[in-house]
Amino acid sequence: MSAAREAAGAAGAWGAEAARRARAHPLLRERALVGGAWVEAAGGGRVEVVDPGSEEVIASVPRCGAAEVSAAVGAAEEATRGWRARLPRERARALRRWFDLLAAHREPLAELVTLEGGKPLAEARAEVDYGASFVEWYAEEARRAYGEVIPTYGHGRRVLTLREPVGVVAAITPWNFPLAMVTRKVAPALAAGCAVVLKPAEATPLTALALAALALEAGLPPGLLSVVTTDRAGADEVGGALCDDERVRKLTFTGSTAVGKRLMARCAGTVKRLSLELGGDAPLIVFEDADLELAARGVMASKFRNSGQTCVCANRLLVHADRRDELAALLAPQVRALRPGHGLDPAATQGPLISRAAAARVGDLVARSVALGATPLAGGEALPGVGPRFYAPTLLTGATPALPICGGEVFGPVAPLMTFRDDDEALRLANATRAGLAAYVFTTSERRAWRAAEALEVGMVALNDGGLSTEVAPFGGVKESGLGREGGRQGLEEFLEVKYMMVGGL
Numbered sequence: 001m002s003a004a005r006e007a008a009g010a011a012g013a014w015g016a017e018a019a020r021r022a023r024a025h026p027l028l029r030e031r032a033l034v035g036g037a038w039v040e041a042a043g044g045g046r047v048e049v050v051d052p053g054s055e056e057v058i059a060s061v062p063r064c065g066a067a068e069v070s071a072a073v074g075a076a077e078e079a080t081r082g083w084r085a086r087l088p089r090e091r092a093r094a095l096r097r098w099f100d101l102l103a104a105h106r107e108p109l110a111e112l113v114t115l116e117g118g119k120p121l122a123e124a125r126a127e128v129d130y131g132a133s134f135v136e137w138y139a140e141e142a143r144r145a146y147g148e149v150i151p152t153y154g155h156g157r158r159v160l161t162l163r164e165p166v167g168v169v170a171a172i173t174p175w176n177f178p179l180a181m182v183t184r185k186v187a188p189a190l191a192a193g194c195a196v197v198l199k200p201a202e203a204t205p206l207t208a209l210a211l212a213a214l215a216l217e218a219g220l221p222p223g224l225l226s227v228v229t230t231d232r233a234g235a236d237e238v239g240g241a242l243c244d245d246e247r248v249r250k251l252t253f254t255g256s257t258a259v260g261k262r263l264m265a266r267c268a269g270t271v272k273r274l275s276l277e278l279g280g281d282a283p284l285i286v287f288e289d290a291d292l293e294l295a296a297r298g299v300m301a302s303k304f305r306n307s308g309q310t311c312v313c314a315n316r317l318l319v320h321a322d323r324r325d326e327l328a329a330l331l332a333p334q335v336r337a338l339r340p341g342h343g344l345d346p347a348a349t350q351g352p353l354i355s356r357a358a359a360a361r362v363g364d365l366v367a368r369s370v371a372l373g374a375t376p377l378a379g380g381e382a383l384p385g386v387g388p389r390f391y392a393p394t395l396l397t398g399a400t401p402a403l404p405i406c407g408g409e410v411f412g413p414v415a416p417l418m419t420f421r422d423d424d425e426a427l428r429l430a431n432a433t434r435a436g437l438a439a440y441v442f443t444t445s446e447r448r449a450w451r452a453a454e455a456l457e458v459g460m461v462a463l464n465d466g467g468l469s470t471e472v473a474p475f476g477g478v479k480e481s482g483l484g485r486e487g488g489r490q491g492l493e494e495f496l497e498v499k500y501m502m503v504g505g506l
């Protein structure tokens with residue numbers, strides 16, 4: 001029996017407990033929020049929410065469609081009029097109250113994230129902190145939507161710019177961070193003076209509804225944030241209605257590149273502003289002079305966060321050929337020591353994948369790569385004894401760009417180790433992808449670090465660190481990883497238009 005199997009506990013045994021905790025949950029809302037009212041879908045349909053660890057049904061939400069989208073957009077249009085007219089200081093205070101409530105509900109929010117998303121509670125708590133930090137940050141930034149006074153081009157004339165809210169915003173968020181990806185979009189939109197209609201991921205609507213309930217409690221006006229829930233089949237209808245509605249002036253989306261491209265095409269009809277945070281294929285480069293202990297820590301932090309289901313996680317490990325065996329020897333025991341299990345189990349460090357299909361896809365990529373020459377040093381198998389959605393944390397050596405596991409975003413707990421012989425080859429391999437979200441570089445040479453950072457075709461580079469996600473910095477990609485930035489000062493700009501004013505007759 002493999003180490004991962006021995007370490008694992010049967011996640012299904014937690015199913016009854018998960019359902020009990022969901023039923024008793026103080027923030028459980030099982031209706032959609034449209035225009036400040038908790039509603040059922042006009043069509044009456046409901047969607048089951050499943051705990052991915054045990055596959056137990058834990059709640060249900062309305063299966064909304066175009067009718068709820070239209071009502072929510074109408075309410076948002078109404079709400080945005082009053083909201084944009086408020087003083088920035090007043091918007092800031094309302095956001096601050098929302099932040100305070102998020103902080104006060106840290107534990108119940110983390111529990112909801114675990115129940116519907118599967119990640120271990122410790123990771124879910126970190127997500128609550130991360131998600132709340134965007135609300136705190138944009139409560140502060142709400143007062144800094146500065147325009148400019150531009151040196152004039154003519155006597156008697158003055159030139160200036162104003163920053164104005166873009167208008168009604170549609171936000172479509174993913175299941176891998178059901179809390180932080182909502183606040184990373186909603187908080188800057190509200191800070192800028194916009195209203196938001198949110199479609200959370202079909203698998204994880206409960207956290208979004210809880211966030212909205214706390215926003216109402218914080219005194220945010222009804223209609224300013226609506227949450228329209230649906231299932232996979234309804235997602236096209238809801239997403240399409242948001243894209244087609246000319247009252248919606250901006251779409252912000254986090255999810256797969258394939259869906260992002262479809263939304264982008266659909267938004268052409270109404271020429272919406274777009275922010276797209278799409279798939280990644282991050283290289284993690286370990287140069288020959290790297291501190292390998294540090295690099296191994298970076299790999300573990302980046303690759304296995306949320307069981308590898310993050311768009312920024314290290315997807316390909318590129319290590320100098322002379323250091324590969326040393327790095328593999330450091331990593332293998334750490335990967336074997338990870339404990340897959342139900343997110344409520346305090347001993348678990350790795351949750352399930354989001355679906356059986358996701359686990360099967362990862363298994364297929366590994367199996368085909370092993371058949372073509374890769375060698376598993378840890379893992380390399382499904383974990384049916386833990387649950388049908390679990391895959392063992394896996395380290396593969398002998399990977400090459402030609403293997404299926406190196407052919408794009410894996411979104412699972414698999415670390416493939418490839419080698420390179422010189423810096424140029426490392427950078428060429430790193431950039432040989434249509435994605436361009438993040439890259440990680442480990443080296444003790446300042447010169448090499450700068451050279452790599454500048455040569456990498458990505459939106460974000462971490463030097464000698466396995467993490468880069470923070471509210472203070474602009475998160476986003478280049479190439480097919482998307483458009484726009486979230487977080488930092490730049491995240492507010494995504495929700496502001498620039499209006500140029502020429503003042504004459506002076």
Ligand code: SIN
Nearest residue numbers: 254309310311312469
């Ligand atoms: C994502 O995976 O989409 C976001 C990850 C992060 O913010 O760190």
